Amino acid sequence: MRPGRRAALPDPQPGDAFLAGGTWLFSEPQPGLRRLVDLPSLGWTSLSAGAEGLEIGATCRLAELETFEPRAEWAAAALFGPCCNALWGSFKIRNVATVGGNLCLALPAAPMAALAVALQGVCVIWMPGGGERRLQARDFITGAGETALRAGEILRAVHLPAAALRRRAVLRQASLTCHGRSAALLIGTLDAAEGSMSLTVTASVRRPLRLDFPSLPDADGLQAALSGMLDPDRLHDDLHGAADWKRLMTLRLAEAIRRELAA
Known part of the structure; x- marks a missing residue:
């Protein structure tokens, strides 16, 4: 399914998976899945900088974050490149893999988790049926391969405050x-x-x-x-x-x- 707007998102069902880059999802058999919901079709902005900080869309590709040109005072943005390279994926992977996918996979070695937690990130989570909630990035991953996402919820973005970026x-x-x-x-x-x-x-x-x-x-x-x-x-x-x-x-x-x- 390729929804073009939030209202077109389907009601969650067993066997659903939200698809961002798919670098892990397509890397091994997924016999329990019956439907993929394509998130890039929603057209989220990858990176949005402002006085309050930087918002990273969940579908932002690692290659986009790696080449982002930050504000001069954002010294901590120097972490973006090393964190993207810490994935040790080829340029082909970094051009497809997403920030949100790396977070939601919740591997202990996930470099986007290190970045989000270190820079006091806040996760913006869409709830099924409308509405959203915000959660500190340090509380998003609850264990190896486990997150605080509830059934049908979608990680929409991660906000990095300007104070942390400085x-x-x-x-x-x-x-x-x-x-x-x-x-x-x-x-x-x-x-x-x-x-x-x-x-x-x-x-x-x-x-x-x-x-x-x-x-x-x-x-x-x-x-x-x-x-x-x-x-x-x-x-x-x-x-x-x-x-x-x-x-x-x-x-x-x-x-x-x-x-x-x-x-």
Whole structure:
């Protein structure tokens, strides 16, 4: 189905799937599906910048975000390119895969989740039958492959506030191989005026974590706060790295980020 407007969206039924880029949906058999609802046919704007920040449409392709020219004061927009490349997909994938699809797939290594959570994103969610609700990006992914979307809901956009985009930002990533899926992907941001720091952890954990500090912590303070969050129930153990190794790399990358933000 290719609805041209919101009113034409079908009533949700078992076996439905919302189609954005389809890079994962078409990569393996989906025997339980009976109907695809094409979201790009709705004609959403990919990127809309304003005084309040940047709104990223859920159907925005990674290639569009990667080449976006931000406002000069949006220092944290330097994360867009590295986060898109962290997917380690070919140029063919980045020209089809979407920001919303990467978020809704909810893989622990999803780089768009790291970006949205680190920059204090707010998810705009369309509810079936009309209306919308807003949810902090840090609460959108609830587990490996699990989101807070309810039956029939659609991720419409992610709003990144201007204040978060003005923060200094540092990204660090670790993988088992040079072009492998992220085993740990961390982003640190610093408010130059207030001195507050945030650290977002993804890939090594089942769902994104963000630690907020009122001021830049010292090495011991950061390690103590982060160690307490990296318990076995949160760590993600898979083919891309054992849990204990991911924990170690997360702690090392966090300190590297802290040092760079302190410089």
